[in-house]
Amino acid sequence: MNRGTSQCNYQEMRKLTPGGVSSPVRAFEPHPIFIKEGKGCMMTDVDGNEYVDLCMAYGPLILGHSHPSVVSVLERQIGKGTVFGAPSPEEKDLIAEISKRVPCAEMVRLVNSGTEATMHSIRLARGYTGKRGIIKMNGGFHGSHDAVLSDSSQPPKKNGILRETASFTHVVEYNSEEQLASVLEKNDDVAAVIMEPVLGNVGVVAPKKDYLENVRKMTREKEVLLIFDEVITGFRLSSGGAQKFYNVIPDICTMGKIMGGGLPAGALAGRKDIMQNLAPEGPVYQAGTFSGNPMTAAAGTAALREMTEERYTALNKMSSELISSVSDSLEDNRISAALNAAGSMFQIFFDVSAVNNGTDAQKCNRGKYTDLFRRMLDSGVYMPPAALEVNFMSTEHRLKLQKLSEEFDKNLRCIV
Numbered sequence: 036m037n038r039g040t041s042q043c044n045y046q047e048m049r050k051l052t053p054g055g056v057s058s059p060v061r062a063f064e065p066h067p068i069f070i071k072e073g074k075g076c077m078m079t080d081v082d083g084n085e086y087v088d089l090c091m092a093y094g095p096l097i098l099g100h101s102h103p104s105v106v107s108v109l110e111r112q113i114g115k116g117t118v119f120g121a122p123s124p125e126e127k128d129l130i131a132e133i134s135k136r137v138p139c140a141e142m143v144r145l146v147n148s149g150t151e152a153t154m155h156s157i158r159l160a161r162g163y164t165g166k167r168g169i170i171k172m173n174g175g176f177h178g179s180h181d182a183v184l185s186d187s188s189q190p191p192k193k194n195g196i197l198r199e200t201a202s203f204t205h206v207v208e209y210n211s212e213e214q215l216a217s218v219l220e221k222n223d224d225v226a227a228v229i230m231e232p233v234l235g236n237v238g239v240v241a242p243k244k245d246y247l248e249n250v251r252k253m254t255r256e257k258e259v260l261l262i263f264d265e266v267i268t269g270f271r272l273s274s275g276g277a278q279k280f281y282n283v284i285p286d287i288c289t290m291g292k293i294m295g296g297g298l299p300a301g302a303l304a305g306r307k308d309i310m311q312n313l314a315p316e317g318p319v320y321q322a323g324t325f326s327g328n329p330m331t332a333a334a335g336t337a338a339l340r341e342m343t344e345e346r347y348t349a350l351n352k353m354s355s356e357l358i359s360s361v362s363d364s365l366e367d368n369r370i371s372a373a374l375n376a377a378g379s380m381f382q383i384f385f386d387v388s389a390v391n392n393g394t395d396a397q398k399c400n401r402g403k404y405t406d407l408f409r410r411m412l413d414s415g416v417y418m419p420p421a422a423l424e425v426n427f428m429s430t431e432h433r434l435k436l437q438k439l440s441e442e443f444d445k446n447l448r449c450i451v
């Protein structure tokens with residue numbers, strides 16, 4: 036494949052922005068690929084190469100690129116105005132759609148990104164409980180603000196985060212009730228546990244049996260709020276996210292990605308008595324010029340309405356077909372790897388037998404993943420460039436299932 040135009044674009048971008056990318060995860064060697072358009076499950080780069088997209092912008096595009104229902108509401112809305120700085124019916128519709136679907140969402144506040152959502156959910160938890168600490172999971176990602184990029188056991192080194200801030204973030208292993216119990220026992224200044232119900236930023240790691248139920252029980256007993264960060268899992272694992280899928284209801288949840296229909300979006304939602312602490316009703320300040328803007332709201336509402344229960348069933352069934360074919364390829368070719376999946380998300384971890392937490396995931400052979408990524412790219416499949424990311428399916432991948440199975444089989448054979 037000729038990728039000369041991408042390479043030229045990258046050389047220019049490197050002079051203009053750090054690392055040549057607007058978000059670090061997009062960088063890869065020898066250079067990222069510049070995309071000019073996406074339709075359904077396909078993307079086309081600036082050199083005209085076509086790819087089946089399995090990265091799907093890291094999660095938002097559950098209906099594929101440029102879904103007609105989303106495009107048509109956006110075309111209508113753009114002529115009516117893109118931001119008003121005042122409430123709009125579109126914003127009310129999106130909030131109503133979210134509350135209808137998400138079990139914990141007695142009240143919803145719209146923001147502009149997952150990062151904003153988790154940042155404000157932590158401030159809200161601190162304001163509500165009057166406590167300072169938070170507990171997060173090793174390998175859990177909640178966006179790029181100080182509290183969630185911290186670890187009290189590893190003092191920050193010149194990364195711009197204050198040691199004092201980091202001292203309030205305690206990190207425990209996912210799927211370990213013991214570690215969580217131990218931190219909760221030793222520390223009575225914890226406002227919240229914030230966690231992805233399914234880890235989605237170290238590949239995919241699903242909860243072991245009863246784990247989420249136990250976390251719910253332990254946090255309730257200690258009067259610590261439970262925040263599910265459903266920025267990835269919300270509207271992906273089911274219409275009501277992981278909390279509906281596993282039937283474990285947090286006090287607060289954060290959302291993003293899918294709820295914006297492909298536009299920048301975020302929300303926090305939760306119990307009414309907690310949410311009422313947000314300004315202007317309560318003392319916890321939170322605000323945003325573009326929050327609830329009618330473009331995002333219209334696109335998000337259209338996307339959520341498209342995703343009927345039948346569509347979720349079909350998407351999860353189609354994803355499990357591909358995942359079982361990848362599993363067969365791994366087995367037939369005697370490749371040592373763990374294949375983790377949840378609904379329409381999956382990832383392959385080379386040279387490890389099982390991945391149940393962040394530490395397990397870090398042990399995988401990333402070099403082999405990079406080899407697979409490059410081979411798949413040359414075969415016209417765009418997987419997430421980094422080993423500890425997730426392959427996302429959309430409803431539109433049904434048209435390319437056969438190709439995906441064949442390409443995985445062909446390319447996995449070459450991984451040694």
Ligand SMILES: Cc1ncc(COP(=O)(O)O)c(C=O)c1O
Pocket residue numbers: 093147148149150151153176177178179231235236264265266267291292300301
């Ligand atoms: C679980 C989770 N939370 C929060 C975020 C941050 O969201 P955003 O990139 O919209 O700020 C991400 C981003 O990937 C995420 O995966």
